[in-house]
Amino acid sequence: MNPLIFTTILMTVLLGTMIVMMSSHWLMIWIGFEMNLLAIIPILMKKYNPRTMEASTKYFLTQATASMLLMMAIIINLMHSGQWTITKVFNPTASIIMTSALAMKLGLTPFHFWVPEVTQGISLTSGLILLTWQKLAPMSILYQISPSINLNILLTMAVLSILVGGWGGLNQTQLRKIMAYSSIAHMGWMTAVLVYSPTLTMLNMLIYIMMTLTMFMLFIQSSSTTTLSLSHTWNKTPLTTTLILITLLSMGGLPPLSGFMPKWMIIQELTKNSSIILPTLMAIMALLNLYFYMRLTYSTSLTMFPSTNNMKMKWQFETKQITLLPPLIVMSSLLLPLTPMLSILD
Amino acid sequence: MMTYIVFILSVIFVVSFVGFSSKPSPIYGGLVLIVSGGVGCGIIMNFGGSFLGLMVFLIYLGGMLVVFGYTTAMATEQYPEVWVSNTTVMGVFLLGLLMEVMLVLYVLKSEEVGVVFKFSGVGDWAIYDIGDSGVFSEEIMGVAALYSYGAWVVIVTGWSLFVGVLVILEVTRGD
Numbered sequence: 001m002n003p004l005i006f007t008t009i010l011m012t013v014l015l016g017t018m019i020v021m022m023s024s025h026w027l028m029i030w031i032g033f034e035m036n037l038l039a040i041i042p043i044l045m046k047k048y049n050p051r052t053m054e055a056s057t058k059y060f061l062t063q064a065t066a067s068m069l070l071m072m073a074i075i076i077n078l079m080h081s082g083q084w085t086i087t088k089v090f091n092p093t094a095s096i097i098m099t100s101a102l103a104m105k106l107g108l109t110p111f112h113f114w115v116p117e118v119t120q121g122i123s124l125t126s127g128l129i130l131l132t133w134q135k136l137a138p139m140s141i142l143y144q145i146s147p148s149i150n151l152n153i154l155l156t157m158a159v160l161s162i163l164v165g166g167w168g169g170l171n172q173t174q175l176r177k178i179m180a181y182s183s184i185a186h187m188g189w190m191t192a193v194l195v196y197s198p199t200l201t202m203l204n205m206l207i208y209i210m211m212t213l214t215m216f217m218l219f220i221q222s223s224s225t226t227t228l229s230l231s232h233t234w235n236k237t238p239l240t241t242t243l244i245l246i247t248l249l250s251m252g253g254l255p256p257l258s259g260f261m262p263k264w265m266i267i268q269e270l271t272k273n274s275s276i277i278l279p280t281l282m283a284i285m286a287l288l289n290l291y292f293y294m295r296l297t298y299s300t301s302l303t304m305f306p307s308t309n310n311m312k313m314k315w316q317f318e319t320k321q322i323t324l325l326p327p328l329i330v331m332s333s334l335l336l337p338l339t340p341m342l343s344i345l346d
Numbered sequence: 347m348m349t350y351i352v353f354i355l356s357v358i359f360v361v362s363f364v365g366f367s368s369k370p371s372p373i374y375g376g377l378v379l380i381v382s383g384g385v386g387c388g389i390i391m392n393f394g395g396s397f398l399g400l401m402v403f404l405i406y407l408g409g410m411l412v413v414f415g416y417t418t419a420m421a422t423e424q425y426p427e428v429w430v431s432n433t434t435v436m437g438v439f440l441l442g443l444l445m446e447v448m449l450v451l452y453v454l455k456s457e458e459v460g461v462v463f464k465f466s467g468v469g470d471w472a473i474y475d476i477g478d479s480g481v482f483s484e485e486i487m488g489v490a491a492l493y494s495y496g497a498w499v500v501i502v503t504g505w506s507l508f509v510g511v512l513v514i515l516e517v518t519r520g521d
Binding site for chain 2 (some may be wrong): 001005008009012015019027028031032034035038039041042045048056
């Protein structure tokens, strides 16, 4: 793609998300979502093969449907309250439709079916943008309407997402599908605590974005999209095997790594609100996630996966410059002692 | 009949939307879009928005739909699909018509319609603000407000349309 056009389209994606996050008028928020969707389609379709086109079409159809539902909820809200500001959704019908629309945009169950297929069909960098930047805009709207969200629907979707994200990722060897299911599960954790304490949703989003960014960049550095090609990193850059191990364990939510921080805070907040069964179930289902991360670490860092002999003697090394990888790795594994600084997110 | 003119026009509007959503060939979709554009213009005019209705005719029908018609005529196939040619298309069209007829009967029979939300006539949609505009009509003041208070909206929508063209050119380039 022409670099000038690519820069313009990328800046429009950023502008769309910024408009969504900074507007107080519902129509501007909808325009921001549409601008975001329109501009990310050519980024998803950077390579012109039928897989990317199919993935972009699926993404466009689901997100456009979600935008239509959002517009309907906005109009119902307008009819019942007579104003366009975003502070409070005055009608339960509008609130439920809005929650479903934003869940479709995020990829929560039962609207999660597009996430693995779209992530698998596009390149690693586009998948990175899809799974991190595109979650910011719907999550910011959920944050702003969080006082008026129906708790039953949101908690059902959250718990089912954690279950589907864990269970669905078990049979996968393609790394992009694994990251997609991990995204579904993390979105479930984020929305579970949204009504109780939106600050923790933002904390989880921050740490999730850092960890996903790190994982994708480690994949991009070794140009690996399957577990098999990831298992050859001991030969290419031996240091990244350790880093993959640490980051994957952090994503699984193990203390003393920083991925434990959001899970710990969320479970604490849920138990403070006298729900005990729910966080227990969520923690148990997070073990499914941990299982397939451990399987990745087993094949990558802990053992030398079986490969043919000429794979073991690599003589041509390519070096890619991956921006900000060391700080990201440090931040996605060592932030746990900074938990008392959580109050700055208020 | 004049008291029900908005209702009749909105029924024709929905029927033409059903006509193109049942996916005949795009030429026929453009045909019912012309009908729905004209009828929509009538609905807006009945609320006093003569400027906006004429904008629909000029810009939407006279600009965008003409370009759409020309491009579709260039890309059309030898035997385009009509509503009665394909069983699926006819089935969807008849289903949409049936649902519309049932809704119209429901509205005509009872005072208030409660499908997803309660709706009891066009009065529900009128939102009055306290601005006293005096002799100017509301819709022309709305257009003026678009360019004064709503400058940011103009910038954002203008940029979206521009990026839309860039995106379409980029997607259909197919290197």
